[in-house]
Amino acid sequence: TSSMTVPKKRRVDEPTFTVPRMSWKTGLLASIRDVNFPKRLKTNNVVAIADKYPKARCHFLILPLNRYVRSLTSLTNCPEDISLLKELDSVGQQIAKEEKEKDSSLEFRLGYHAAPSMELLHLHVISQDFDSRCLKTKKHWNSFTSDFFVPSSQIILALESRRVLPSIVTDGHANEMLNQPLYCHRCCIQLKNIPTLKEHLKTHRAVSGGSSGI
DNA sequence: GTTCTAGAAC
DNA sequence: GTTCTAGAAC
Numbered sequence: 001t002s003s004m005t006v007p008k009k010r011r012v013d014e015p016t017f018t019v020p021r022m023s024w025k026t027g028l029l030a031s032i033r034d035v036n037f038p039k040r041l042k043t044n045n046v047v048a049i050a051d052k053y054p055k056a057r058c059h060f061l062i063l064p065l066n067r068y069v070r071s072l073t074s075l076t077n078c079p080e081d082i083s084l085l086k087e088l089d090s091v092g093q094q095i096a097k098e099e100k101e102k103d104s105s106l107e108f109r110l111g112y113h114a115a116p117s118m119e120l121l122h123l124h125v126i127s128q129d130f131d132s133r134c135l136k137t138k139k140h141w142n143s144f145t146s147d148f149f150v151p152s153s154q155i156i157l158a159l160e161s162r163r164v165l166p167s168i169v170t171d172g173h174a175n176e177m178l179n180q181p182l183y184c185h186r187c188c189i190q191l192k193n194i195p196t197l198k199e200h201l202k203t204h205r206a207v208s209g210g211s212s213g214i
Numbered sequence: 215g216t217t218c219t220a221g222a223a224c
Numbered sequence: 225g226t227t228c229t230a231g232a233a234c
Contacts, residue, residue, distance in 0.1 A: 024215055053216075117215045136216095137229075193223095193228065 027052075028120045032063055041095060046087050048095055051124075053134040055144060058099045058106055058127040062088045069121040072112060072155060076164050085159060089152045092125040099127070105206045110152040113143055115174040123152055128185065130201060136194065139178045145185040148177040 022030070031037045032047050040048040040060055045067075051059040064084060075081040089110060096108035106127040116122070126144060135141065142148060150168060159165055169177070182191045186204045191197040 027215070134216095139230095195228080 025117065025119045028061070028063060028118050028122060029068070032065065032120075041091055043087060043091055045084060046091050048091055048125075051126075054126075055132050055135040055140055056127040056130045057103075057132065058108070058125075059132070060092070060095050060125040062092045062095075062123040062125060063120055064088070070119055071116065071121055072165050073167055074121070075159060077159050077162060082156070082159060085152070085156050088121075088123045089156060092123050092152065095125055105129075109144075109149070111149045112152065112155060114148045114150055114168040114177070115171070124149070129205070130185075131205075135198075138182060138194065141182055141194070141197065142178045142180055145183070146177040146180060148174065 031049060031052075032039075037049065040050060042048070042065065045065055046062055047065045048060050048062045051061050067084070069075065069084070075085070092110045096106075096110070099108070100106050106129070108125055108127055110123060110125050112121075112123060124144070130141070130144065148169075155165070182194070182197050183189070184191065184197070184200055184204070189200070191200055
């Protein structure tokens with residue numbers, strides 16, 4: 001009869017096997033290759049993008065544009081690699097300078113995570129307010145405020161005096177840094193948890209437009 | 215890297 | 225009971 005249910009045909013484009021999804025680890029590469037993804041600044045060799053989940057009011061990533069560099073340990077002290085690190089730093093400093101011109105209260109640090117999650121070398125340029133809803137976990141906090149965050153200048157100096165960079169940390173040491181207690185990066189007091197830390201950070205914010213009456 | 219959420223911490 | 229964190233994600 002017409003009311004008989006017909007077995008629904010499987011769509012031909014629906015595979016029965018599991019399609020290996022593109023790993024989240026390659027997201028940065030996908031972003032910089034995507035012509036529709038906004039680029040903050042581009043030079044011959046590097047590109048700057050806004051971090052997708054900024055951990056502060058200003059948070060940018062600077063990446064190699066024409067070269068796949070998996071991590072810092074892929075680099076050697078050849079002139080090309082040294083100049084790449086310097087160009088990443090230089091573009092990072094340029095962006096920090098421009099952002100400071102827009103908001104003079106911002107302070108920036110430039111550095112690399114000792115054990116990054118995302119593939120493709122990326123330099124963090126991050127303002128030190130850490131005022132962001134995306135900053136949610138102890139790991140987030142410690143990855144930017146402990147020695148897990150390695151200054152760009154330090155990396156450049158290290159590679160200039162060595163053939164290759166030693167792996168910056170063992171897995172154990174990385175986890176130790178990421179799991180350490182929460183300390184304020186400004187006054188070093190220890191905070192109980194993330195919400196308490198966020199409340200504490202407000203006390204370090206510059207007082208502006210309050211009682212001055214300007 | 216994030217999302218989700220169970221269960222620890224309060 | 226609510227807040228908060230830590231670990232799985234097929």
